[in-house]
Amino acid sequence: MSKRVVDGAVLITGASSGIGAGLAARFHARGARVIISGRDRTRLEAVAARHPGMSVIIMDVADPESVSRGLAAVARETPYLTTLVNNAGIQRLLDFSVAEPPGPADLTAEIDTNFAGLVTVTAAALPLLRRAPKARVVHIGSGLGFVPYARTPVYSATKAAVHSFTVSLRHQLAGSTVQVVEIIPPVVDTPLHRSLPSTPPMAMPLDRFLDRAIHGLDAGKDEIPVGLGRVSQIGARVFPKRLFSLINRGD
Template structure:
C-alpha cells in the first residue's frame, strides 16, 4: 500500500526531518500542511513549495494550538495524519545549571514532550473521526541515555511512553486511530545540533530515514526503528546499565572534553 491521498499536518515542517517528510509526502500525492513558529521561515518554505499549505503556530502556547485546530477544521476537515516533528536537542552540563533558574532546562520539555502531547490531544477527536494516524518522532536516545543530552533523552523517552499509552487506549476504547512512533538516530542533515556529521557512521541520511519510514508506514508498523536506532534499542534492552556507561563516557568526552591532566 502506497502512503498517498492523505491530508497531513506536520509540526516543525520548515526544516530538518519535518521538511524532508513534507516534501516526500507531497510528491506521493498527499495534501501537506506545515506549521512552525517563525513566520518568515514559513513564508520562505511555502514560496519554495507552492503545493504546501501553512499556518504559523507555537505548539508551546495553548491559544496558538487552538487557533491551529480551528484553522484545520475550517480549511482541512478531512485531516487524517498528524506528524509531530518539532523538536530541539541540546548538550547540557547539569552542573552549570544549578542556580535555581530552570528555564534553560525546560525548553526541550515544553517543545519535545509537552508540545507533542498538546498537538496530539487537540486533534484526537478529528483524527479518530477520520480513521487517522498520529506519527510521533522520538529518538534512538529514548532507548539509552547518552549522558550529554539529559533533558532531550527524557523528553524522547516520554514521547515513546505517551505513544505506547495512546496506542493501547485507542485499541481498548475502540477508536479508529493508528499511532506510529518513528525512532530516528541522529540525522546530520537536520542540523539539529552542532556535533552532527555526515562522516559519523552512526548518523543517517535524511533520505534513508524517509525511505525506511515509508516502508514501515506502508506495512502498518507501530514502531519504526531506523538506522542506528535499531542498535540503540537492543542496547537499551540488554546490559542497559553497562551500555549507558559506555555510551555516556564516549558522548560526554565528545561534548565536554576535559583539559589535559583534568580528572
C-alpha cells in the same frame, strides 16, 4: 484489516527544516494535502514555495493557545486529517555538574516543546483525525529515549516520555480508527545538532532516513526503529549499561 492509512490530509509540526520538512516533501510528492506548521513564517514559506499547494500555519507547540489557534486554522482548511506528524523538537546540551546550573528557561524548554507540546497537539488534533475513515498519529521519538545521551539529559528524558505516552495512547485508541505510530530515528544529519561542535560522525543522511521512515509507515507498522534507533531499542533491554557507556564514552 490492513493498518495502512492513505496519505489524504497531513499536518506536520516543526516542518521548517530537517525531518519535518523532509517528510512534508515526501507526502506532498505523493499527492497528499500537506499543512506544515512551526514558529517562523519565513522559514515555513520557504519550504512551501518549493512545493506548490502546501500550506503554512503558525503554531508554537509549546504554547497551548497557539496550538488551539493553529488547530482552528487547520480545521478551516480541511474537514479531517489522515496523518498528524508530531515532529517539532529542540535539543540542548545541559550541564548540571558546573557551579552555575542551567537557568529555568533552559531547564524546561525541551519539556514544553518535545513532550508537553506533543501531548497538547495530539489532544487538539484528535477530533479532526477521528473524522477520517482511517488516520494515524506519528510521534518522532529517538533512540536516546531508550538509552540517554548524558550531555542532553532533559532531551533524552523527553524522548523517553514520548515513548511512554505513545504506548499508553496506542492502548487507549486500540480498536478506534486512529493508529498510533512511533518513529525511532538514529542520529540524522539535520540542524538539530547545531549546539554540538560538529554533526555527529555516525549521522544518517536525511534522505536515507526518510526512505526508511516512509517504508515503515507504508507497511502499517506501529513502531519504526531506524538504524541505530533499533540498536538503542533492543540494547536498552539486553545490555543497557554497556550501551550507555558506549553512547557516552569520552564525555
